[in-house]
Amino acid sequence: MRTLLLITLISFGLGATALTRNSYAADCANASDQSTLNECAGKDYKKSDTELNKLYKEIRSRLSDQPDTVKKLVSAQRAWIAFRDAECDFATLNTQGGSAYGMLVSMCRDQLTQTRVKEFKTYLSCEEGDMSCPVPPKD
Numbered sequence: 001m002r003t004l005l006l007i008t009l010i011s012f013g014l015g016a017t018a019l020t021r022n023s024y025a026a027d028c029a030n031a032s033d034q035s036t037l038n039e040c041a042g043k044d045y046k047k048s049d050t051e052l053n054k055l056y057k058e059i060r061s062r063l064s065d066q067p068d069t070v071k072k073l074v075s076a077q078r079a080w081i082a083f084r085d086a087e088c089d090f091a092t093l094n095t096q097g098g099s100a101y102g103m104l105v106s107m108c109r110d111q112l113t114q115t116r117v118k119e120f121k122t123y124l125s126c127e128e129g130d131m132s133c134p135v136p137p138k139d
């Protein structure tokens with residue numbers, strides 16, 4: 001009976017802790033512990049990365065009849081991802097192993113990804129006849 005009571009109390013305690021953590025993590029504006037800050041920064045980065053991937057697919061779609069241009073886009077994007085990740089690894093080197101490391105890497109990647117999102121949006125809003133733009137206007 002004691003074992004059952006102990007298991008019930010532990011289960012309730014773990015469930016309550018998880019529920020509290022999930023409710024608290026949803027409020028990133030008021031985050032005050034490192035774990036929540038890390039989680040929120042990760043969510044911000046994931047949101048930016050999702051937007052970047054959507055724009056990348058739209059650019060590829062517009063270039064579907066230009067296989068050589070698509071190859072250059074793919075090559076550029078792979079190189080950009082390698083740069084972003086290497087740059088953020090370098091920029092956060094002094095925090096590696098610390099509790100804020102994950103947050104700082106996510107924040108760095110988010111910032112660079114947001115810059116790339118802006119570049120992609122510029123490509124997608126080119127005017128007809130703009131020779132400096134590699135992406136044709138939407139039909």
